[in-house]
Amino acid sequence: MVDTTHEMQIGELAQMCHITTRTLRYYEDIGLIEPLRRLEGGFRVYGPETLARIQHIQELKDLLGWSLEEVKGVIQAEDEVDNLRSQYRQSRTDQERLAVVKQATGVIESQLAMVSERLGRLDGMRGTLQAKLQRYGELEAELREQVRSQEGKL
Amino acid sequence: MVDTTHEMQIGELAQMCHITTRTLRYYEDIGLIEPLRRLEGGFRVYGPETLARIQHIQELKDLLGWSLEEVKGVIQAEDEVDNLRSQYRQSRTDQERLAVVKQATGVIESQLAMVSERLGRLDGMRGTLQAKLQRYGELEAELREQVRSQEGKL
DNA sequence: TCATACTCTAACGTTAAGGTAAAGGCGCCG
DNA sequence: CGGCGCCTTTACCTTAACGTTAGAGTATGA
Numbered sequence A, B: 001m002v003d004t005t006h007e008m009q010i011g012e013l014a015q016m017c018h019i020t021t022r023t024l025r026y027y028e029d030i031g032l033i034e035p036l037r038r039l040e041g042g043f044r045v046y047g048p049e050t051l052a053r054i055q056h057i058q059e060l061k062d063l064l065g066w067s068l069e070e071v072k073g074v075i076q077a078e079d080e081v082d083n084l085r086s087q088y089r090q091s092r093t094d095q096e097r098l099a100v101v102k103q104a105t106g107v108i109e110s111q112l113a114m115v116s117e118r119l120g121r122l123d124g125m126r127g128t129l130q131a132k133l134q135r136y137g138e139l140e141a142e143l144r145e146q147v148r149s150q151e152g153k154l
Numbered sequence C: 001t002c003a004t005a006c007t008c009t010a011a012c013g014t015t016a017a018g019g020t021a022a023a024g025g026c027g028c029c030g
Numbered sequence D: 001c002g003g004c005g006c007c008t009t010t011a012c013c014t015t016a017a018c019g020t021t022a023g024a025g026t027a028t029g030a
Helices: A010-017 A021-029 A048-063 A068-085 A094-153 B010-017 B021-029 B048-063 B068-085 B094-153
Strands: none
Touching (some): A010 A021, A048 B094, A068 B094, A094 B048, B010 B021, B021 B048, B048 B068, B068 B094
């Protein structure tokens, strides 16, 4: 069960995500998120699911370097599967629901492939960095020795 | 030894890097790269080191998501260490050279830390993706079963 | 020597992802 | 009910990283 107890307004949510309210409204503009509902005055009200959603968005954006437009495609596919469980859009036939799951599976698989590829390249990068660090260490030792011998001459 | 035999002009280099000539000139503008020399007519001439340099730049940009300005800082530190070996700027004292190596070591170390952190987060992401894939697989099997039983009713 | 393909500089255009400011409502405390 | 802090929309501004076009020069094979 999702904790529906802690509702919040845009400022608090922004703080928890370490982003600005402007960014949240912008994400809403481009269809990435939506408030649970609004107060009479028009104030946006969010639940904790949105916090998780934002974090998910930031992972896709920062870790995979995707644009918000690309991110949108992915989470929309995920959303559709989530909606299969709820009564919302229960109207689909089972064949249609199967198609939705298949499509989302494809999205996740390609995402997984991308993550794996990145893991490989990052690991390669780590290797070269470690090698470079070792070379620098040796160079430093060498230079230290030279400095020492020069100090001896004083 | 670096292969100095294969010199090329901007178009060929662009093709090998899968970028445009515009991008290469832009990188030059902001001080990321420089041609080996120019022909009389002003045409840029590059060596193969530049190809490696561009690939390095793209790794930092794409894999770590750094801006070109951040990339510049890193490769400048690396350049300085490389210059220690050549007669260029041989004028430094050993203390100064030691300082350069130390600074570059710091740069590489923080780079390594960042790579490691990203590796960890990416690995976590892979885990959740695999879990999600499994759930989708189960859901798909379930739906398939429902479709089968409905076909039986026809 | 001429045509063709490549290159040069300079300058304006574009897009994503927000930043910032203005002018005005809302909610609640005292 | 007055003030204070948060929220609303609208609208213009900014920056990075190039794209694109124009107008002119260069290199080279036929």
